[in-house]
Amino acid sequence: MNRSFRRARHMGVAAAAIILAVATQGRSDQQQGAAPIGDAEAGAAVFAEDCAACHQIGKGATDQVGPQLTGIFDRPAGAIEGFDYSPALQRMGADGLIWRLKTLDAFLANPVAMVSDTAMIFDGIADSPRRQDLLAFLRAHSAQPGDIPESAPTAKAILFELPPETAALVGDPEYGQYLAQECATCHQGDGSAEGIPAITGWPAPDFMAAMHAYKAKLRPHPVMQMMAGRLDDEQIAALAAYYEQIGE
Numbered sequence: 001m002n003r004s005f006r007r008a009r010h011m012g013v014a015a016a017a018i019i020l021a022v023a024t025q026g027r028s029d030q031q032q033g034a035a036p037i038g039d040a041e042a043g044a045a046v047f048a049e050d051c052a053a054c055h056q057i058g059k060g061a062t063d064q065v066g067p068q069l070t071g072i073f074d075r076p077a078g079a080i081e082g083f084d085y086s087p088a089l090q091r092m093g094a095d096g097l098i099w100r101l102k103t104l105d106a107f108l109a110n111p112v113a114m115v116s117d118t119a120m121i122f123d124g125i126a127d128s129p130r131r132q133d134l135l136a137f138l139r140a141h142s143a144q145p146g147d148i149p150e151s152a153p154t155a156k157a158i159l160f161e162l163p164p165e166t167a168a169l170v171g172d173p174e175y176g177q178y179l180a181q182e183c184a185t186c187h188q189g190d191g192s193a194e195g196i197p198a199i200t201g202w203p204a205p206d207f208m209a210a211m212h213a214y215k216a217k218l219r220p221h222p223v224m225q226m227m228a229g230r231l232d233d234e235q236i237a238a239l240a241a242y243y244e245q246i247g248e
């Protein structure tokens, strides 16, 4: 399915949803013995502003434009029965993507880095403290923070962020073409291979973000984790430049 089609389909949907439960019911992270990742109350405001047009959360939350987000921590991607997920998100769920602190953080920073072609039309929250507050709010609506393995005191330090100098690298498309020979055994040039996603014509920054998400093992697919793991930043940038060009 084509990206702009899906975009158009979702843009038209009216923003109509209510946040059901805003308060965090006094369940502070400190009381649970987990490291605080952010301020859940400030996160409620972020949710109201950035998410509530499409998502509900809390007791009695139902699916809207987006699936309900109660208990999102430790939930496999694409797991709500009856919600019409995009093929891209279904694929990630089938690969084994589970929403945890790191994977949610990466998704909310830049949705397409985790799920290219997602039906969630949202640019992401670049501001890290704002994201941390939101994550704290989402976590307050999940299992008890103390029960979540990744809520150990070290959890905060491991969040995924591409250093700006890496994200800004401009690759050499000729070098990329050379490197892409290895990719062509699976990804056909015209992007039409059965069961393997097309990677031509992507904006280079999205392509790089996806490759770094495999490399950091945030995206679950083992073959692609291995492929990306062998590439350095410059090679990833070169491949991104090449594949962007051949899609034109």
Ligand code: HEC
Residues within 6 Å of the ligand: 047, 050, 051, 052, 053, 054, 055, 065, 066, 067, 069, 072, 076, 077, 078, 079, 080, 084, 085, 086, 088, 089, 099, 108, 115, 117, 118, 119, 120, 121, 122, 125
């Ligand atoms: C314009 C509507 C829209 C906005 C705004 C939006 N989302 Fe979504 N969200 C969606 C849709 C649609 C999906 C399903 C995506 C798919 O199938 O690819 C989704 C999926 C998700 C998922 C994956 C759920 C699952 O079951 O796997 C999470 C997590 C999520 N959104 C969180 C958020 C958060 C947090 C915000 C606010 C920062 C937000 N979204 C803003 C529409 C939106």
Ligand code: HEC
Residues within 6 Å of the ligand: 091, 092, 095, 115, 116, 117, 179, 180, 182, 183, 184, 185, 186, 187, 195, 196, 197, 198, 199, 207, 210, 211, 219, 220, 221, 223, 224, 227, 239
């Ligand atoms: C052995 C087969 C194989 C090879 C070789 C391979 N890929 Fe992949 N690639 C896949 C599969 C399968 C997926 C879907 C994985 C998933 O579901 O996350 C994928 C996904 C991707 C994605 C994400 C696409 C999306 O829509 O989410 C990118 C980007 C990508 N590959 C780039 C590359 C590059 C660059 C190379 C060469 C360095 C390469 N791949 C080599 C099989 C391969």
